[in-house]
Amino acid sequence: MLEYRGFESFCSAYFYSPNWWQKMLSFLLLPFSLIYCFISRLKFSFSSSQKDLGILVFSVGNLVVGGSGKSPLCKAIYSFFNEMSEYKNAVFIVLRGYRRKSKGCVVVSQKGEILVPCDISGDEAMDYAINGANVIVSEDREAGILKAKELGAKIVILDDGFRHFGIKKFDILLKPFSRPACDFCLPSGAYRLPKSFYALANFIPDDSDIVRNSRILYPTERMVLVSGIANPSRLNKHYGNCVAHYHFSDHYDFSAAELKEILKKHAATSLLVTSKDYAKIKDFGIPVSVIKLELNLSQNFKNILLKYTKSF
Structure with a gap:
């Protein structure tokens, strides 16, 4: 079940897996992209002198x-x-x-x-x-x-x-x-x-520099995945743990009433959400399971960070 994506759903397809008419639209918009690139490079050229803020x-x-x-x-x-x-x-x-x-x-x-x-x-x-x-x-x-x-x-x-x-x-x-x-x-x-x-x-960083570990905190038997993030396809691997899934627009302003309605509709025991979405709904009094994504940095990554601190 995929709902409430609207314009963001179109953009995701347009940018990453366009059909033939979206490819044509992209081609027609090239002049505007060239203008955008020119402005970006101009902005960079005016900011090439970096201010040292002493930290x-x-x-x-x-x-x-x-x-x-x-x-x-x-x-x-x-x-x-x-x-x-x-x-x-x-x-x-x-x-x-x-x-x-x-x-x-x-x-x-x-x-x-x-x-x-x-x-x-x-x-x-x-x-x-x-x-x-x-x-x-x-x-x-x-x-x-x-x-x-x-x-x-x-x-x-x-x-x-x-x-x-x-x-x-x-x-x-x-x-x-x-x-x-x-x-x-x-x-x-x-x-x-x-x-x-x-x-x-x-x-x-490449894949060897970052190890990603994802786990679910407070899992329940009947979870509904609800997200308000960009590129929600990253959550596809959790579909098998859920009875339904809903994707809202990025930074969506959830209401307690609509989330309770989703729980009721699917006789769900909790909502499965990302940590960013949890920050918005934690005080709604709704049973919530949280996708916890943790990153481990390679020793190479850590050494690069430390090298810069020593050279500062």
Whole structure:
């Protein structure tokens, strides 16, 4: 059962598995992609001088629309440094806070205390906060980094920070799980920046650098999979554990009433959700099972991170 995808379902097919008329549409939109690429390169050329904010900054990003596993990697890097005595409680994650009902620079959590509700922080930031991270949301990434520094940060991890070329940072770029059908920028292809920008990354991890482990917390007999994430096909492997599955748009604002209706419709014993979606519905009083994705970094990856900290 696949519902509520609408425009996102079209985009997923258009970018990754287009039919013949979607390929034709992509070809017709090429002039706009060329303009988009030109503007992107122009923006980069004006930001080639990077500002040193006096703090270690690691950026985790990607070049394509949709999910590439940035959040789990940010968590893994956070845990790696936070477990070191010299960085304990001095690591912060800074992100935009997409679709939050607030503006400006907001401290979401610090030293295990969550300071604002999910609608103020955004679902991704709250996911980090629930997992114990120090978190700041800010449209202005520089302001977010400086706020973290003011609060005692020694390391800042920028979620989706690659495009902020004017900040001195160590750029980690993730490649998508599935290769886009077209290598052009939007709107012909899935690339938010030209594919050639991979050459600007400091490190591009491969499969040997990251080990992904997925498990279900609090599983029940009759689960319904409900998601509001980009590229929900990543969850296909869990279909066999569920009596039904529903995919909503990315960052979907769930209501308790509609989720309770889904539970009732399928006589389900719990909803199976991602940790990002759990952040939004944890206070609904609904039985929930959670897909927990954990990443283990290879020794090579860890050595690369440590090398940059020593060279800073």
